[in-house]
Amino acid sequence: MSSISPATVDAAVRAVRRAAIATRWAQGRLVSGNTLTKSDDSPVTVADFAAQAIVCNTLAEELGDVAVVGEETPDDLVDRPDLLDGVASLVAMGVGTSNVTATDVIEAVGRGASDAPRDGTYWTLDPIDGTKGFVRGDQYAIALALIEGGRVVFGVLGCPNLPNPDGTRGALLVGSGEGAVMYPLDDAAGGDGVSASEGRPIRVDAAAVLSEARFCESVESGHSDQTHSVAIAQRLGITAEPYRIDSQCKYAAVARGDASIYLRLPTRADYVEKIWDHAAGKFVVECAGGVVTDVAGAPLDFSHGKLLQANRGVVATNGRFHEQVLDAVGAVLDL
Numbered sequence: 001m002s003s004i005s006p007a008t009v010d011a012a013v014r015a016v017r018r019a020a021i022a023t024r025w026a027q028g029r030l031v032s033g034n035t036l037t038k039s040d041d042s043p044v045t046v047a048d049f050a051a052q053a054i055v056c057n058t059l060a061e062e063l064g065d066v067a068v069v070g071e072e073t074p075d076d077l078v079d080r081p082d083l084l085d086g087v088a089s090l091v092a093m094g095v096g097t098s099n100v101t102a103t104d105v106i107e108a109v110g111r112g113a114s115d116a117p118r119d120g121t122y123w124t125l126d127p128i129d130g131t132k133g134f135v136r137g138d139q140y141a142i143a144l145a146l147i148e149g150g151r152v153v154f155g156v157l158g159c160p161n162l163p164n165p166d167g168t169r170g171a172l173l174v175g176s177g178e179g180a181v182m183y184p185l186d187d188a189a190g191g192d193g194v195s196a197s198e199g200r201p202i203r204v205d206a207a208a209v210l211s212e213a214r215f216c217e218s219v220e221s222g223h224s225d226q227t228h229s230v231a232i233a234q235r236l237g238i239t240a241e242p243y244r245i246d247s248q249c250k251y252a253a254v255a256r257g258d259a260s261i262y263l264r265l266p267t268r269a270d271y272v273e274k275i276w277d278h279a280a281g282k283f284v285v286e287c288a289g290g291v292v293t294d295v296a297g298a299p300l301d302f303s304h305g306k307l308l309q310a311n312r313g314v315v316a317t318n319g320r321f322h323e324q325v326l327d328a329v330g331a332v333l334d335l
């Protein structure tokens with residue numbers, strides 16, 4: 001396991017925190033013209049572009065010229081002067097400067113449009129994961145991970161709306177070789193980097209009785225097969241209702257013990273998962289003591305560029321239940 005320098009951790013946490021706070025501000029203020037539909041028919045908003053720009057600018061400022069493989073591309077923005085103004089104001093808010101121009105925005109989003117070299121070192125970024133949840137006013141995540149030689153080595157998940165047991169909302173989860181730590185999103189000390197005094201180590205739950213486990217899955221039935229997940233739960237004797245929550249907040253839920261299992265069951269034979277939808281979340285779960293594989297039990301393989309083309313679906317658990325869950329998944333999906 002490579003060790004990640006404190007400067008790298010600090011830059012990544014600051015980048016995600018800034019994007020989380022700016023997008024949270026934007027979430028309740030979106031109007032219909034703030035959203036467009038991409039060529040694959042999926043939605044993207046001014047906040048997705050702004051978050052990518054904020055994270056890329058912060059990493060560049062603090063770490064220099066790093067490669068970032070982000071979900072969004074400036075191509076979707078260039079002919080949309082109507083969107084650019086909104087993105088620029090959000091970026092200005094996020095990075096704490098004034099005078100962000102349309103050209104600055106295009107350049108900053110473009111910093112996140114690198115290719116994913118097979119054996120190289122690069123960051124992967126989902127500036128808003130769960131855009132549908134974001135637009136609905138529900139859960140979403142900012143997910144940033146570092147990949148070295150085809151393996152995830154560090155991950156940060158910003159979950160601006162995640163409900164905490166003490167009634168507050170918002171959490172920032174960091175997975176590194178030293179374990180998983182959760183920080184409040186709003187730093188009491190007023191800083192936006194790592195504030196070690198406030199970090200709290202997190203672990204997957206210690207549940208030992210499978211029938212009492214809680215499983216989570218996507219809100220969107222088009223992203224995860226919710227019919228087979230019910231059959232799998234029944235087979236495992238699980239009676240609790242599924243915890244349906246948007247985005248990589250599902251990984252956060254498993255990492256900190258709000259749920260014991262995350263099932264992402266393919267809905268289409270031709271859908272291939274993207275690295276930015278899983279890298280940060282899966283690493284945080286593993287650092288918190290959990291296990292993550294695809295539905296057939298294979299480790300997620302980040303050595304194929306932008307796509308997890310060697311995998312289908314995802315199963316994440318507290319580790320203790322993993323084999324039994326995979327057996328049930330295999331039986332129900334007829335693998």
Ligand SMILES: Nc1ncnc2c1ncn2[C@@H]1O[C@H](COP(=O)(O)OS(=O)(=O)O)[C@@H](OP(=O)(O)O)[C@H]1O
Nearest residue numbers: 128129130131132133218219220222223246247271
């Ligand atoms: N068919 C299909 N199967 C699996 N996954 C898909 C599919 N289509 C889209 N996506 C990706 O799902 C990402 C959102 O993840 P979730 O389903 O967990 O969240 S949500 O319930 O949609 O909010 C979403 O990420 P964002 O685009 O960042 O929101 C997509 O990359």
Ligand SMILES: [Mg+2]
Nearest residue numbers: 042043071131
């Ligand atoms: Mg998207």
Ligand SMILES: [Mg+2]
Nearest residue numbers: 126129130277
């Ligand atoms: Mg995503």
Ligand SMILES: [Mg+2]
Nearest residue numbers: 071126128129
């Ligand atoms: Mg996204």
